[in-house]
Amino acid sequence: MLIVLTAPIRVLVTGAAGQIAYSLLFSIAKGDVFGKDQPVILLLLDITPMLPVLDGVVMELQDCALPLLRDIIPTDKEEVAFKDLDAAILVGSMPRKDGMERKDLLKANVAIFKSQGAALEKYAKKTVKVLVVGNPANTNCLIAAKSAPSIPKENFSCLTRLDHNRARSQVAMRCAVPATHVRNVIIWGNHSSTQYPDVHHCLVNMSGSELACFDAVKDDAWLKGDFIATVQQRGAAVIKARKLSSAMSAAKAICDHMRDIWTGTADGEFISMGVYSSGNSYGVPDDLIYSFPVQIKDKTWKIVEGLAINSFSQTKMDATAAELIEERDTAVAFLGV
Numbered sequence: 001m002l003i004v005l006t007a008p009i010r011v012l013v014t015g016a017a018g019q020i021a022y023s024l025l026f027s028i029a030k031g032d033v034f035g036k037d038q039p040v041i042l043l044l045l046d047i048t049p050m051l052p053v054l055d056g057v058v059m060e061l062q063d064c065a066l067p068l069l070r071d072i073i074p075t076d077k078e079e080v081a082f083k084d085l086d087a088a089i090l091v092g093s094m095p096r097k098d099g100m101e102r103k104d105l106l107k108a109n110v111a112i113f114k115s116q117g118a119a120l121e122k123y124a125k126k127t128v129k130v131l132v133v134g135n136p137a138n139t140n141c142l143i144a145a146k147s148a149p150s151i152p153k154e155n156f157s158c159l160t161r162l163d164h165n166r167a168r169s170q171v172a173m174r175c176a177v178p179a180t181h182v183r184n185v186i187i188w189g190n191h192s193s194t195q196y197p198d199v200h201h202c203l204v205n206m207s208g209s210e211l212a213c214f215d216a217v218k219d220d221a222w223l224k225g226d227f228i229a230t231v232q233q234r235g236a237a238v239i240k241a242r243k244l245s246s247a248m249s250a251a252k253a254i255c256d257h258m259r260d261i262w263t264g265t266a267d268g269e270f271i272s273m274g275v276y277s278s279g280n281s282y283g284v285p286d287d288l289i290y291s292f293p294v295q296i297k298d299k300t301w302k303i304v305e306g307l308a309i310n311s312f313s314q315t316k317m318d319a320t321a322a323e324l325i326e327e328r329d330t331a332v333a334f335l336g337v
Contacts, residue, residue: 008039008070010085014116015092015134016044016074017053019244023251024089029061029069033258034087041071045081046092078115082123089254090116090144093134103330106139110334113140117147126151129261129299132158133254137191138274138289139327143335145276145289154300157261158274160195160291162246162253163187167197167231171204174227175216181205182213186293187231187272188313189320190327195291196316197231199223201307224312265296270304281305282317288324 011028013021025042027033034040042061046054054074061072075081082088094108113132120128128151132141141158145151164187165179172179182204188196204216217223230237238246257273265271270293277288280303284290293304309317 006038008041009034009087010041010043010083012043012045012081012085012088012090014045014081014088014090017046017050017057018091019247020091020133020250020254022057023248024091024254025057025061026064027251027255029064029066031068033255034262036068039068039070041073042069043081043083043085044072044074045078046074046076048076051076078119079123082116082119085120085124085128087258088120088124088128088130089133089258090130090140091133091254093140095135106136106327106331107334109134109136109140110143110331113143114147114335117144120144121148121150124148124151128155129258130156131254131257131261132156132274132289133250135191136327138291138324139331141274141289142276142287142328143331146332146335153276153278156276156289157257157301158191158289158291159250159253159257160187160191160272160274161257162250163191163195163197163231163234163291164272165249165253165256166234167199167227170227170230171199171202171213171217174219174222175204175206177204177206183269184293185213185272186270186307187291188317189291190324191274191291192320192323193232193236194320194323195232196313196320197228198313198316199227200310200313201293228316260296261299261301264298265294270295273301275301275303282307282309283314284317284321285325288321288328290321290324 058072096105137158145153145156167185168182169179172182185202186198199213202213203210273294274289274291277284277290278286294301
């Protein structure tokens with residue numbers, strides 16, 4: 001019997017000693033993301049003071065005795081972490097501290113993502129798929145992409161899948177159906193409180209037949225009011241309740257996002273991802289990382305074009321674009337590009 005051995009892929013997770021990574025690494029290592037027959041080499045990057053904690057994470061991964069996990073490389077050095085990467089999941093970022101102005105947060109993160117973008121440029125494969133999670137994710141992603149000019153901008157995306165999953169779940173709970181019975185919600189724009197969770201194209205499977213979301217929910221005021229606010233502010237609500245930011249749900253969203261890049265989206269279904277805007281039918285300005293509905297095939301995303309947009313939606317899509325333009329212009333000024 002001929003056994004074909006699949007070569008391992010090299011996957012980087014930054015902020016690897018943090019709480020999102022702690023929820024994420026097991027799923028990657030056991031094959032939930034890149035496939036049940038795809039061996040992985042995990043590269044784990046964090047800042048020097050976190051290396052003792054990272055050693056503990058490595059011990060636990062070793063102790064899971066996972067057949068697909070071929071090697072684990074913990075490091076505080078970018079030249080080690082970014083070498084020959086197939087996938088990079090950039091979770092680590094400067095968190096906002098009490099009293100910190102948003103522009104100060106942007107300035108600190110521009111430095112981090114400029115450096116990591118340059119490391120991708122210098123050390124990673126040109127085919128690397130880069131997912132930025134660390135906030136402000138859209139603008140951090142744009143800075144990383146601009147700092148790695150020889151890697152296609154299409155290879156960079158930021159995480160809005162958590163918002164997408166939150167929206168899907170809210171609709172499912174309201175309709176008393178499993179979340180898998182809700183498809184084609186959309187998150188437009190920034191991963192911030194200006195994001196626009198849009199259900200005008202969402203379908204809900206109710207007792208075997210698919211209904212438009214507005215027909216399934218039968219509460220337009222909720223869908224245009226509290227539903228949107230709940231999704232926009234869910235991260236803050238989790239922090240208020242747990243005294244920690246979303247980790248388990250963020251890790252699940254990262255897995256969903258990367259798995260869809262690797263294996264594609266189902267026919268007739270689209271998901272939300274922050275991707276590079278360069279000409280689209282929705283009037284979103286160029287040179288932003290903006291969350292769109294996308295379909296993925298052969299590891300390549302395409303924006304779902306031609307969806308009808310009413311004035312209610314357009315106003316919200318424009319507002320989140322305006323915030324992203326302001327963030328970008330502030331960040332690029334710090335970047336010196």
